[in-house]
Amino acid sequence: MSDEPADIAIIGAGAAGLTAAIQAARNSPFPSRIFLFDSRQKIGAKILISGGTRCNVTHRQVVPADYEGGPRHFVKHVLEAFSPEKTRIFFEEIGVALVLEETGKYFPTTHSGRTVLEALLNELRRRGAQLKTGTKITAIKKDGEFFLLSGDAGFQMAARRVILTPGGLSYPETGSDGTGYRIAQSLGHTIRKTSPALTPFTTDDAAWKLLSGVALPARLTFYRNGKKVSERTGSFLFTHFGFSGPVALDISRFFTACDSSQAPAIEANFIPHESAENLKDRFSKASREHPEKSLRGFLTEAAAFPARFAETLLEKAGLDPRLRIGRCRSGECRRLFRAVFHYPLEVTGAVGYKKAEVTAGGVDLAEIKDSTMESRRLPGLYFAGEILDVDGRIGGFNFQWAWSSGTIAGASAVKSLYGVVKT
Ligand SMILES: Cc1cc2nc3c(=O)[nH]c(=O)nc-3n(C[C@H](O)[C@H](O)[C@H](O)COP(=O)(O)OP(=O)(O)OC[C@H]3O[C@@H](n4cnc5c(N)ncnc54)[C@H](O)[C@@H]3O)c2cc1C
Incomplete structure (x- = not known):
């Protein structure tokens, strides 16, 4: 068990987890108390293979009708709070110039997902959050005011807030193997029937x-x-x-x-x-x-x-x-x-999941607050990304969901600890 409890433990360093960690670290007076865990040694596999390795970051126009799953008003609020325009500004700030293609899709001008991943990792380092790769979180329990995290090889840690961003079941070789659903269920959440999408x-x-x-x-x-x-x-x-x-x-x-x-x-x-x-x-x-x-x-x-x-x-x-x-x-x-x-x-x-770009179904949005991405079942627990019951169509909509929900979750978790934040 590590001695000091973390302020925030984020489980899964994909698009949603990286964004949540960056936004949390940008707003926290103690960014080194923010920990981002990933089971894989090499993270960001989906960002690297996405869009035929070119990474279709977002779309010119993103509306709730581009998504299926939970209620559209939930998706609308999340997209309004962190819009595609804010996404483009965010990427510019971290050094990723984007280019708009005729189809309405935005890609990095380098046409390489690696540019996106490296910029996110650089920003994470610059902001001082701690990335722990090769650490799979297998269980989380609430104990008083803390969450107790257990992982492979006897890993244990206490945290004041947890953000679950472990993805769904799609393309399991990239690390998303469904553990996240089991953890969410063990913490009192309902998983709406999952199935492969964009397959x-x-x-x-x-x-x-x-x-x-x-x-x-x-x-x-x-x-x-x-x-x-x-x-x-x-x-x-x-x-x-x-x-x-x-x-x-x-x-x-x-x-x-x-x-x-x-x-x-x-x-x-x-x-x-x-x-x-x-x-x-x-x-x-x-x-x-x-x-x-x-x-x-x-x-x-x-x-x-x-x-x-x-x-x-x-x-x-x-x-x-x-x-x-x-x-x-x-x-x-x-x-x-x-x-x-x-x-x-x-x-x-x-x-099926082996070649699915995303998972349909997931954590029931009725149990999440759309303004903060915090659990209505268990205060202090937050969600973002593919683990939630939202799936977008082809064209940058799934990453947009990850950036938007990740930003809100990261900023809200810090705000609940230290007060006002900006996104
Ligand atoms: C081939 C392919 C192409 C795609 N192309 C595009 C595209 O161009 N544009 C677009 O918008 N979307 C695209 N997508 C979809 C997009 O990649 C996903 O919607 C997005 O990556 C989901 O982000 P996430 O962070 O929620 O989950 P993920 O990216 O799946 O990240 C989850 C992370 O959590 C880690 N993890 C899981 N369980 C644990 C655990 N128990 N402990 C610790 N770590 C854990 C995993 O290792 C993984 O790194 C594509 C997907 C695929 C598969």
């Missing part, structure tokens, strides 16, 4: 797998028990095991949250930016003016489909890709438009 889909369909590497825009609609639940539009990618790309990842959280008794199903519209009526008109015109054109030719020209994709889709609809459009009978036309606009994707499952 690719698997398929048994050999023809689709042969299209590995082909990408095109699509709108995916998710149905549960025959009822539409959600719809997403974006880039869709065929892989050697199934379906991926931002739009597939975005819709995956609805699929993984279901069991097979709820008949989860995904329908694809492969021309999301055009109405069926428009395409039908163009088809009629083309069949009058160029009746000898093949179905494949029509789809590659009119819908800008990659040729291999057009061929596979037509074969799956039971149509000969070489069929002349002038000879297409009404039943064949119906099959064509149905395949293009309402294709039932042959999804067999999702890749």
